[in-house]
Each structure stands twice: as structure tokens, then as C-alpha cells.
Amino acid sequence: MNEFIKKYQFNYINKKLIDLEKTFNECIDSQVKEASKSMIQNKIYNVFETISEEEKALLSIEKIERFSQIKSYLNKITPYVYGMPNVSQSQIRKLFKKEKKLKLPDIDNIEFSSLVYLGWRDIGKDKLYIVYYLNDKLVGMICRITKVASKGYNICALCNSFGKSDEVAFVSVVCKRSANYKSRGFYLCMDSEKCNERITSISKLEELINKTT
Numbered sequence: 001m002n003e004f005i006k007k008y009q010f011n012y013i014n015k016k017l018i019d020l021e022k023t024f025n026e027c028i029d030s031q032v033k034e035a036s037k038s039m040i041q042n043k044i045y046n047v048f049e050t051i052s053e054e055e056k057a058l059l060s061i062e063k064i065e066r067f068s069q070i071k072s073y074l075n076k077i078t079p080y081v082y083g084m085p086n087v088s089q090s091q092i093r094k095l096f097k098k099e100k101k102l103k104l105p106d107i108d109n110i111e112f113s114s115l116v117y118l119g120w121r122d123i124g125k126d127k128l129y130i131v132y133y134l135n136d137k138l139v140g141m142i143c144r145i146t147k148v149a150s151k152g153y154n155i156c157a158l159c160n161s162f163g164k165s166d167e168v169a170f171v172s173v174v175c176k177r178s179a180n181y182k183s184r185g186f187y188l189c190m191d192s193e194k195c196n197e198r199i200t201s202i203s204k205l206e207e208l209i210n211k212t213t
Contacts, residue, residue, distance in 0.1 A: 006116075007084075012044075059077065061073065081113070096142065117196065128142075169187065184211060
């Protein structure tokens with residue numbers, strides 16, 4: 001069986017199993033546990049547009065009876081997880097050819113199989129760069145980081161995680177598809193590696209890229 005679980009789908013499955021673990025820890029009613037398992041199982045299957053019977057069998061959580069089995073389940077499905085295709089420095093330069101003195105990520109030390117998107121920060125320019133394969137086409141997005149004083153917590157538009165202003169910052173991107181090239185602002189994780197571990201849906205990422213590239 002080939003790899004069929006996208007990285008963000010794996011993150012979603014992991015998140016649902018954390019919910020199941022809470023049920024095992026907090027609930028003693030076996031019927032409630034089984035109902036929770038059934039609901040989570042359906043959610044796991046539904047995150048895939050198409051799924052074969054063999055893939056369903058692999059993703060089945062029927063045999064999970066206690067939280068200690070969840071880690072074994074995740075280890076079992078991990079070999080079937082894949083991330084974004086590798087990207088070269090020349091491809092990145094081509095995407096951002098108008099950027100002067102472009103700071104490139106350390107490609108050789110990046111594990112693309114664990115990424116939904118490639119992101120890196122240039123602290124000197126206060127910019128966050130994002131590279132993503134949209135409909136099999138490599139696209140890039142430049143986010144200008146805006147320093148906004150905030151005592152509370154912000155929420156990342158991509159992974160929905162909370163963080164202080166130095167963890168989840170306000171960024172703006174010029175919407176090239178807008179008639180007046182208006183900028184669009186939202187909050188993003190400054191640590192793209194952590195964001196990639198938490199993102200469970202690509203809908204917002206693709207929506208933002210579609211509006212800004």
C-alpha cells in the first residue's frame with residue numbers, strides 16, 4: 001500500500017485521538033466510550049475525499065480500547081504519511097525573484113515529508129515567507145510582520161493555535177487579485193515548523209494563497 005495520508009490529515013487524526021484519550025481518562029461508561037469512538041472514526045474517514053477498503057482497515061480504531069494503544073496506532077499509520085514535495089533553492093529564488101537579498105532556508109536540513117508548507121522568517125526584514133504546492137503548482141507568499149502591542153493571545157489563521165504576539169504575530173500580504181492591490185491582514189505562527197505540526201486543514205492556507213498570488 002502506498003502513502004496516502006497527507007501531513008495535515010495525520011495531524012487531524014492525532015488531534016481526534018487526543019479527544020479519544022480524554023474520553024478514556026474521564027469516562028467510565030463503556031457505551032459513551034464506544035459512541036465517542038464511533039464518532040471519531042467517522043471523522044477520521046471523512047477527512048479523506050476517497051478511501052479504499054484497505055486504507056479504511058489501516059485507519060480503523062476499532063481495536064483501541066485504552067489510551068496506551070493510541071501511540072501504537074499512530075506508529076502503525078506513520079509510514080503511510082507524506083508531506084510536500086522537495087523544493088530547491090533555485091525554485092525558491094524563481095518564486096521570489098523580485099526580492100532583494102532574499103534569505104533562503106537551509107534546504108539540506110529540512111524534512112519535507114513532515115511539512116504541509118515551507119515557511120521561514122527573515123528577522124532583519126520582518127518578513128515571513130511561505131512556499132506551497134497549490135494544485136501541483138509551486139507558489140510563494142510574502143508576509144510582512146507588523147509589530148502590534150498586545151497583552152493577550154492571538155490565534156493563527158492556519159493552525160488555530162493561540163500564542164503571544166512573539167509567537168503568533170499579525171502579518172499583511174498584498175492581494176494581487178484585488179483591483180487596487182489592497183493588503184490583507186491576519187495572524188500567523190512565527191515558528192512555521194510548529195505550525196506544520198498543528199495544522200489540520202489546508203482550506204484557510206489555500207484561500208489566503210489564492211487571494212494573494
